[in-house]
Amino acid sequence: MSGTPKSVAASLMQKTLDRQASLARMSLRFKKNQVEQILVQCIRNKNTGPYLELVKVLRDYPLNEDNFRIVFDDSLSCVVLLGRELTQYVNVVCSIEWLDRSEELVDLYRTFVLNLVTAHTYHCPIVMMRLVTLFKGDGENWEDSPPSELLVKWSHVHDIIGRIVAIMPMTSDLLMHIMIEQFPYYKAGCYTNRAYIYNLIWMSKYLPSLREQIMTAVINKMISMDVNIAEYEKTKSDTMFDMDVDCQDEVSITLDYCMLEVLKWLEDEREPIMNILCTVFERIILPTYGIRHVQFLLLYTISINQQCADRVLDNLWTIAAGLQGIGPGALTTRKTAASHLAGLLARCVRVPNTRLIKYLKSMAEWCHSYISATQESTAACDNTKAHGAFHAICHAIFYLVAFKHHLLFTSKENVNFVESLNLPRLVTCALNPLRTCPPQVTRAFSSITRSHQVVYCQGIIEKNARHTLQSTAVQQYDEWFPYDPYNLPISGKIIWPLCIDYKDWLKEGDDETQYSSMKRKLEEDDDYLVMASPTQRLATSLSHGISPGFRTSENIFI
């Protein structure tokens, strides 16, 4: 009982305080040179009272136009005094809202900031940080391009950043550092992430020397989103009850729009950016295992640019075969490179058949020489770890033969080529690559080769099955195929036309490309996608057994 009157009194008190504060805000009026005087007093006479009050006022109250002008005019005229002791003031002044103001006041802010950073380089981190955080505001997602008033605002910020870097070239590293540091959290929402990435890309246009670093930062962030989606999908099948379904959907939407922005960037700048993407791919995307989406940027690039394609494919092959000068790399990287190579050769529409034939040939040659080399060693040991790279490359061959059957078995000439690869030797060799091959690849490969009388693998498959029956350990297959159909609807519109769908040779399919089928699927499922709860979708997805690697676009939206 005693608490109630007290709290009433407190709330009344609070109300009075609020009213006073709002009154003060209304009547807050700086006189000309008042701010300057306070600052000068603080520096000369160590009279910090008014200074601290000023800082508090600036922090708590929004300024009207006149006050804004006075504060910045005064700060401008005593910019030399704003040393380290007044960092607090600098911080507060820089965070004053300025973007929504008139052109003249924006100019004033810009002049002040430029004067400030040239006079005191140590304030640069604060200023830059304030500028970069302006890209992180809230807002509505946009369709085609951001609303023009937003663009104008952003262009003010970019203008200041550009000028600072032009005058102080050393800030570029600092800027890069702050950009990475200020990157929004990947769950922060679609708009925030997209706007931030949009602005980073914008920055790369007027600061071309930062392109590669910016690209690295953006791709890094997108990979962390992608990995989280993949991680989620893995756990999805384990647990039926998921609490953070919406959140996860949000991440995939975010990634979808970020992909769109980067694709636009690639389309916009072409050559230089594509080369940079290839470099970034080799450094960041390639060593990442299990991602589902980001690598399609590479597929897009090599579809557009033949030079990039040759560079990337050559490099992937060098890594997979361990032919680079400094000795073979890590086994996982080699495996990943092999699956990327196989995936690109199989799925990309624009990769010419000559490339497919070239790489099949070099892979087969490499495998044969590997077999010859290991035969000479006394005991062909059973260790799949030691021969992991060999297995991975054999799987790539099997996968390509199974996937590209419509091409490889159509003419006599091509069949001759397949026979020249001497596949039976690979299948029957002591290292037994079929044993570790993912079952769906084995199945498709054996059925297609049997029907064309190239290889008969049934005996080996059955023998392997008997062996696995004996052993207690469950066989783990590598079931990650990096270029299985892409399932983000918005950026997919650009990517789908560039991908080939798998066609089972037994099914007499209609000539549907991935694009048309995806589109049809999307239109069909429009209501369904909106209506169906995630758990329903989950249930349907569990009932279909779809083999990875040969996944068609038919079965990715269920």
Next chain:
Amino acid sequence: MSTIIKFDIKELKKLANDKNSCIIEKKVTQNLALQPWCLGNLKESIKNLLDYKIGKFDKEFNGILLSYKNLRVLQNVGTIRNDNADIHFQVQADYFIFRPFVGATLTGIVNKKSTTHLGILVHRVFNVVIPRPTEEPGNMWVGSNVQEGQEVRFRIEVLDLYGALPYIRGELDVRCVKLGPDGDDDEEVEKKATPALNVSYVDFDKTKPYSQKQIGDGLLHSTLKNTKLINSSKHQLKIASQGTVSDSHNQSVNGKSGSTKAKNVESEISVSEKKTKRQSKLLESEQKQPEAQSKPNKKHKRDVQ
């Protein structure tokens, strides 16, 4: 710094031979600790490690590392000490180090001018500030006669290299700017000697929103704009009284993206026409094209004389 401005060795050699540049060349043998994963590509990793240090203050060098050459790994075998995972290598190289000290005299190019201070760029990267002395009686300051793009000499007063960016404060060497206000010719010589401010690493056309970006792409357009600027301002000088006419004419010629900028500059020029010679020199020129604008100014002055 390493990303935007790169020094080539020749340029650094020249600077290192210059006593007044505060840049020294020094052979240093140091011990670098590498992580085990670096062993895959030793040379590359050491390079990365050293590149990372470029542009930062280094205690060992007692200065800011600018570049290095003749990198040599002195041992074939690295050493592992105690229980540390790091592998140590002795590495020797010739380093170029910027080692300023209080009292040193340096020359730099003014790239920012305001009423309260001058911003100066030394060796293309280091920013130096020369504040206007506050205690000075009257309103006279030699610094206000200096133009952007001009080369000046100064003495270092305060130095702090430990921050994210080095902070250097200087005091203007009065002798070098004394001729400024009167000796027109001298200044012209000086101007020609110093190259135009190089801001090739920032493309200001592209800080505008995308929609305008299509019009202004790359160098070609900006040079076009420059020549047009000069042309139009010359044009304007001939018919000085009809500034507005040429304005509108120019607008139609330049198209959308250039027009606003050109207009700004023109209006500034036309203002300066009415004022005295000295003020016209003070003209806050766009530091992108200091030369392009100063030329018409000069012409104009002669016309008036």
